[in-house]
Amino acid sequence: MMWKKALSIIFGLMMLAIPVTLKPVSATDTTIVILVSNNEADCALANYIANLTVNVVVVKTPWGVYDPNVTAEIISYAPDEVIIIGGPVAVPEEYVEDLQNLGITVERWWGENRYETDLAVIKNATVKFQLQLQNRVVLVAGTDLAGIEKALQLAIQERAMIILVNQTTNITRIMERLRLRTGNFTVVGTPVMNQTMLRIQEQLREQLKECNCTKVQVNMTAERALEAIQIAEEKINTAKELAENATNPAIENIIAIAEKQLEDAKDAYNTGKYGLAYGLAIAAKSKAEMVIKLAGEDIRKMIMNNTKMRLERELVRVEAQIRVMERLGVNITVALQLMEQIRAAIRNGDYDTAQELMIKLREEIRTCYIGGKEIIKEKARMPVGNRGRP
Known part of the structure; x- marks a missing residue:
């Protein structure tokens, strides 16, 4: 079914951790995770803070797309707090729900656009981390x-x-x-x-x-122009996949414009006009992000209006959390049993029972996380410096 493809994109299994040098985390350390989209502006701010502080790790999510494995990655650091950089369009609200359900403190630093977000981050970070x-x-x-x-x-x-x-x-x-x-x-x-x-x-x-x-x-070099083209192409591909399940009539036209700009960027690149290629790629990327935003809104409405789809989405979300805790040595036996009971209830069309069991499952996952937090901390690894590119 088409909606399953939407689930695989919005709630798909896409581990996006950046390979970095790791160091052990003491169980007594206070760990803060910064959750940010792969938007170049917000991402730079997150990396900036991580480079000037200690016990702060940056976790990235695709712009405008919720991925349950990102929540799982955050769990693997057993954070005391999560700071989200960017608004709910860039970093979807599902992450806040996931983390708060686990008893993790969440704070969002953002503004109406990347410029206002920048100012909010500077003001908040200067105070919170006492940056000199x-x-x-x-x-x-x-x-x-x-x-x-x-x-x-x-x-x-x-x-x-x-x-x-x-x-x-x-x-x-x-x-x-x-x-x-x-x-x-x-x-x-x-x-x-x-x-x-x-x-x-x-x-x-x-x-x-x-x-x-x-x-x-x-x-402007060939390398920089090519990187911009590759980023734009990736965004457009995500936008097109999401658009297959969207209903907004404006989406098709926006995608067409983005694809034309990307094609022109490639042509410019092939003729050595790297500055032109770079500018066109940035414009195409912006159009693709507009589609991701519009399509994401459509798909979320579709899922929330269908009980079975909503329950299956919830299972995808919680299973990622359960599996990471299992891998880190937390006892999740009861959670696994509840998850199988929910699957059976959905198969039988007993959605009321499935929803009741889902409430119990979320409570059990919270208990597992809180009870197993010190176990997770003992196995957690923190990136050193986080000196990645934005």
Whole structure:
């Protein structure tokens, strides 16, 4: 059935942990997990915090897509708290439900867009982690993949704030909101984002009497252009799969535009026009994310309006949690028995019984997690530094 394909995408089994160097976690350590989408802007902020703090691990989820194995990965660190960077479109609310059902404290840092999210993260992280930052700011366009990568490196090296900007950014207003009293700015740009960054530089010159401004230009290479193309293609493929189960009439047209932009990006790349290829790929990626958002909304409504589908989705969610605890040595015998009883009730069309058993199963999983937390901590491994790319 078509909806099963939707489940395999939205709730599919896609382990996305990034390979990093690991170190043991003491059972007495306080562990914080930062859950973030693979959006380049939010991801850079998460990696930035992880590089400047200890006992913080970054776990990534596909933008706009819920994956039960991401919850399972979080469980494997036995965190005391989870901080979500990004709004409920980027990091779906199902994660909050999963984690709170387990008794894990969850806090979400976000704004209406990536720029507001950036400011929220800076303000919250500075207080929560007591970050000792230098009197410097790194400015970069919020959709500039290569620029953000460079900005992250500089911000970590200089312990500076990362501020994402676009054509409408008002630097004075941002400085007031963050209570910045610095004239030390590094402006990071690529040829594709030159106009945006030139406008930002003009603002700095006009609004600050003393401005120690450094410009860092990231050259557009074949490698960077190809990376943007590959990211866009992956997003479009996800969008197309989700769209097969969506009903929004606008989706088909948006996908067509994204595919055309991707095709043009590849043509530009093949003729050595790497800057053009990069810009077109970023535009195609943005269109694909729009489709993922719209299709995800449609599919969630479809699932919530069908009791059997909703119960089967719940089973997919909880099974990932049960299996990771089993692998880590937690006794989940009762949970497995309840899960099989739910499957039998669904097969028999006894949805009322299945729903009653599901409530008991969630309570049992919570008990297993809380009771087995120290066992999990003993086997947990934390990434060292998390010095990955955004």
